[in-house]
Amino acid sequence: MFKQKICCIGAGYVGGPTMAMIAEKCPHIRVEVVDINEKRIAAWNSDTLPVYEPGLQEIVERNRGKNLFFGTGVEDAIREADIIFVSVGTPTKTYGHGAGRAADLCYIESAARMIARCAKGPKIIVEKSTIPVRTAEAIKTILKANSEEGQFQVLSNPEFLAEGTAIDDLLEPDRILIGGEHTEGGQAALQVLVDVYANWVPRERILTTNLWSSELSKLVANAFLAQRISSINSISALCERTEADVDEVARAIGADSRIGPKFLKASVGFGGSCFQKDLLNLVYLCEHFGLPEVAEYWDQVVKINDWQKSRFAQNIVQALFNTVIGKKVAILGYAFKKDTNDTREAAAGYVCRDLLEEGAQLSIYDPQVKLEGVTQHLLYLGVSQETIDKQVHIAESAEESTKEAHAAAILTEWDEFKTLDWASIYQQMLKPALLFDGRNILPVEETRKLGFDFRPIGKG
Numbered sequence: 001m002f003k004q005k006i007c008c009i010g011a012g013y014v015g016g017p018t019m020a021m022i023a024e025k026c027p028h029i030r031v032e033v034v035d036i037n038e039k040r041i042a043a044w045n046s047d048t049l050p051v052y053e054p055g056l057q058e059i060v061e062r063n064r065g066k067n068l069f070f071g072t073g074v075e076d077a078i079r080e081a082d083i084i085f086v087s088v089g090t091p092t093k094t095y096g097h098g099a100g101r102a103a104d105l106c107y108i109e110s111a112a113r114m115i116a117r118c119a120k121g122p123k124i125i126v127e128k129s130t131i132p133v134r135t136a137e138a139i140k141t142i143l144k145a146n147s148e149e150g151q152f153q154v155l156s157n158p159e160f161l162a163e164g165t166a167i168d169d170l171l172e173p174d175r176i177l178i179g180g181e182h183t184e185g186g187q188a189a190l191q192v193l194v195d196v197y198a199n200w201v202p203r204e205r206i207l208t209t210n211l212w213s214s215e216l217s218k219l220v221a222n223a224f225l226a227q228r229i230s231s232i233n234s235i236s237a238l239c240e241r242t243e244a245d246v247d248e249v250a251r252a253i254g255a256d257s258r259i260g261p262k263f264l265k266a267s268v269g270f271g272g273s274c275f276q277k278d279l280l281n282l283v284y285l286c287e288h289f290g291l292p293e294v295a296e297y298w299d300q301v302v303k304i305n306d307w308q309k310s311r312f313a314q315n316i317v318q319a320l321f322n323t324v325i326g327k328k329v330a331i332l333g334y335a336f337k338k339d340t341n342d343t344r345e346a347a348a349g350y351v352c353r354d355l356l357e358e359g360a361q362l363s364i365y366d367p368q369v370k371l372e373g374v375t376q377h378l379l380y381l382g383v384s385q386e387t388i389d390k391q392v393h394i395a396e397s398a399e400e401s402t403k404e405a406h407a408a409a410i411l412t413e414w415d416e417f418k419t420l421d422w423a424s425i426y427q428q429m430l431k432p433a434l435l436f437d438g439r440n441i442l443p444v445e446e447t448r449k450l451g452f453d454f455r456p457i458g459k460g
């Protein structure tokens, strides 16, 4: 009944939404998303999806059980599929050679070994995960050495969606990038994948390249985006010393069409599962290929980001007369950006960690991140459970969080923070009422008029 079968290994932030979109736009294709994590698959099959993305629930509900399936039968799904997407995690390595920088490819390797073991007949393997350039070589070697019956073509098809806007990004991508080998088989496979996307993406937005350009472009895209944020954040510090206004500077330089206005928003620092990991991976690759100067150049983007996060926490401590011990500080927002429940590498976590070390009592409110998410992330950052139990309180609202607080810090740009009743929040805070805007979402003059000692980023 179905013309084609797609299987996706990895039902995470990328696998779930991308496959849901393919299923939605290609009713003639059967799409099965598989994972070894049973809990995650159960959630995909429930009313409470494991990933919060505006619009995702509707698409999943419309297609689940028709041509979109979530399951744990990885081996059967591989056997059945014509196209196999690999969308497993590629976190930063935490052990051995390259620890703290190189990508850990253990999940990619185990997926490749599983494909080699189960696959019979021709299969197109698609690297959806973000991987170091030349990973396809390793995948091909594993497949060749471990399979007698499979015939494989490996393609690179990196994903550029951003969390919080995943559905819009998938619906109308700036571009789809597909890399394949310049062989007859490679080009035929590439055309098969082009035809899948062409069901809804205009042909001129589907870029095709060789394998290595495609693999490398993903790391480079993230490096360039992160570099813009670190660049404007470095300038935010200079603005604070000179009475220039970083938002005005960003507007002025962004009006130059050669620079452009996007990704110039000064902040407490970039977070998310990708930027830091992919930058560190790029740094490692440059070192590996004997290019220490290039490695150092990109490493500086990460260093400025670390500095921006720690300088934000230091500013809070300094403003509170150099001691926050026992003082209540309200943390508004914990997710790494608005419209997501993801806390991976969230700047808020680093600021909280530094404030907890100084002895502050934190009252954290985030519309999507609750106790479990905050606890898991703080533990990952090395904060002890005992400290969390004694010094962290999860509030149900921004009003509860800020009640009798010495200071409040906005760390995620949730829309609801823009429309809070700041006048009454001011009334219920201790004085001087310090308000740190790590996202520059509140109007400076009006907020100061309410009485706050207001400290946005990059405004003298």
Ligand SMILES: NC(=O)c1ccc[n+]([C@@H]2O[C@H](COP(=O)([O-])OP(=O)(O)OC[C@H]3O[C@@H](n4cnc5c(N)ncnc54)[C@H](O)[C@@H]3O)[C@@H](O)[C@H]2O)c1
Pocket: 009, 010, 011, 012, 013, 014, 015, 034, 035, 036, 037, 040, 074, 087, 088, 089, 090, 107, 110, 111, 114, 128, 129, 130, 131, 159, 160, 161, 162, 163, 273, 274
């Ligand atoms: N999160 C993003 O916004 C984003 C955007 C673009 C690209 N990426 C890249 O996409 C990749 C996946 O990211 P993610 O955020 O979806 O990761 P994730 O951790 O949310 O999901 C990965 C899933 O793969 C599963 N898995 C691992 N090994 C498996 C195996 N052998 N068989 C079956 N399932 C297996 C895990 O259980 C997990 O559920 C990464 O390389 C990431 O860098 C992520």
Ligand SMILES: O=c1ccn([C@@H]2O[C@H](COP(=O)(O)OP(=O)(O)O[C@H]3O[C@H](CO)[C@@H](O)[C@H](O)[C@H]3O)[C@@H](O)[C@H]2O)c(=O)[nH]1
Pocket: 130, 159, 160, 161, 162, 163, 164, 222, 225, 229, 262, 263, 264, 265, 266, 267, 268, 269, 270, 271, 272, 273, 274, 275, 336, 337
């Ligand atoms: O001007 C800006 C823009 C973003 N950020 C911060 O940067 C981080 C990353 O934001 P964003 O890029 O919007 O989210 P991600 O979901 O991490 O998406 C990035 O990482 C993905 C994973 O590789 C890529 O697919 C996307 O193209 C790329 O934008 C967040 O903490 C933002 O708050 C700023 O501080 N200032």
